[in-house]
Amino acid sequence: MGVAISESAMPGWVGWLSSSIIWAGAAQFATVSLAGSVSWLTLVATAAIINSRHVMYSAATASRFADQPRWFRWVGPYLLIDQVFAMTAAVPDLSGRRFRRYYVAIGLFFWVGWHICVSLGMAAGSVVPESWRLGTAPAIMFAGFVVLGIRRWPGAVAAVVAATVCALTLGMPNRLGLLVGAIAGVAAGAMADTFAARADAG
């Protein structure tokens, strides 16, 4: 990310600030790398599409915030990145003050770590050789989150369908295939859930 900022058409300090202001890796990456090559509106629209998955995170996490104080309901969402969502979903039994502590701890951990990494990346440029293929690490991390997040078989159906549809729609502009795949996955998971419920009842 730091390397991408130093190569971006945006002023370096704006790129650096985007870490805190946007605070969403994929959208930030797209913003910084597309800057200068697309229109202002396209830039904003692309980031919004990439971030639309957060609406689903917001819906999925809302019940965890039901018993939280008002200030936390306002501040908490700012920290809700992919990793925080996944790690929150991994501990469904935490609530109240313990949930708040856990959430803020992991949120700040990623926030501070990210800012340090981005700063180092900007300072060091492309010191890490391409052959290390560090760009694949996030994908493996997310694959791990997917596997660990699946509790019942309909979840596996959702994941497989989402990945397949996303792969088939990679040609769509603005990485729209990401969203199409996700929606197809959720729909397939819901169908599998209905089927599972019927099988249980019958």
Next chain:
Amino acid sequence: MSTFSALSAVLVIGLITYLSRAGLILFLAGRELSSTVVRALQNVGPAVMSALVVSILAGDEGMDGLDLPELAAISLAVFVGWKTRNLILTLVVGMLTLWLVAALLTNV
């Protein structure tokens, strides 16, 4: 790109990002969701994140962005994650597989 357009784009995107995360938390927090909705929402994470895996691996090159070392790494990582339920081990095995298969392919 001018400083003004860069800064305004970043600010607007930041606001959209916050609203996309905060909207339903602020709006739904006081209410109960039906069990069907809760069950459906449990599939949101796996679905979005597995699509994200494909999207990250492919990059902007479409299917051409996927290569054998990446597919091997993801497959083995998924297997290890499923068997051990250990995220760190999953990442380590995945990266080791990636480097190993890439090295094998360049040397054969």
